[in-house]
Amino acid sequence: MTAEIELRRARVRYGPLEALHGVDLAAAHPGATVLLGRNGAGRTTVLRALAGAVGLSEGQVLWRGRDVTRVPAHERAAHGIRFVPDRQAVFGSLTVRQNLELAARHEDFTAAFDAYPELRPLLGRRAATLSGGEQRMLALSGALLAHPRVLLLDEPAQGMSPTVAARTYELLGALDATVITAEQRLPPTLRAPAARTVLVHELRRGSVTFSGEATEWSTAQRP
Template identity: 60%
Template sequence: MSVEMELRAAHVRYGPLEALHGLDLAVPAGTVTVLLGRNGAGRTTALRALAGTVRLSAGRVLWQGADVTRLPAYERARRGLCLVPDLRAVYEGLTVAENLALLTPGPADPAPYPELLPLLPRTAGTLSGGERRMLALTRALRARARVVLVDEPSLGLAPPIAARTYRLLAELAVRDGPAVVLAEQRVPDGLAPGTLVHELRRGSRAASGEPVEFT
């Protein structure tokens, strides 16, 4: 399995606080990787470091072996990185249809979430948390990205929709070959065979293995 992106000895500081303490993290292509940990463990910061929305205070970010540490977030997006944050992941002033139209031209297609179909004329800011999550996830599933980073995919979703989401993300990794990285507080049910799990504690990697080892 080839490595798509890496954090090498990554340090991130928020003022006087250090959120990542020399984190080494390899993200393979065509695989779902889960960053597991409690709030404050460094999961979200690791995603932001890969995406370029926070700067490293030390260490490097590699993309297929090339150093992209100083590459800004918008350039990483242009190269095929898609980040779905846990909050503010949609354009609230646009309708659902307009949010979808930013992905691809043509008629708005909310697949794989048909629940969004009757909501196409609604302004995204009026949606429930779960509806916004489905809209944001549609972007990740249709972006044709090389790297897909999702912070808490099931946030606000009903259990059946959450299960569908994990299945779709696993199918995306296998079918199109991107590296898919999920930040989670616990191991989700129904993860595909071959999923990698890294448990983070206080900004460092504490353990790595398969999902069954963390349930």
């Protein structure tokens, strides 16, 4: 596998506490990579480190073989690394249309409506008035409209109905991008996609305890 983006011996500290303990992991392009673990395992910190939202105390972030450890988050975003956090991922004071306009090129919302037609009748609504699932749809739509090379997602289907969640993972699994998503459980749609390998990195207490294909992880979980 040729890595698109990776962490090497990455350590992250929040004050006196170390959240990542020398983490090594990689993701390929195109394809989906799932970061599995419970709350506090380090999944979100991995995403933030890749995005540049938190600095490393030791180690490296490599993107397409280039060391971007000291490249700030806004520069990474400008060059195609898009991070969608689990909270405050939309501008609540703006309407749905205005949120999409910030991400879309030439105000073309086609990709957003193809993915989530539920957003079309909500264009005039302020994002803060949307349900949790609707806000996730809006945040993901904005990310899709930006045409990222790397898409970092923290529990993307949170608050969505099972039907919309399944559609979301099918969409993410087919994107021509490196998609890295943090999850507590491996989404069924990503267990065995038709054409692509899905990678899994399981984290516990800031360390990687498993790295491999989703099919290998699923087999390892069987009694």
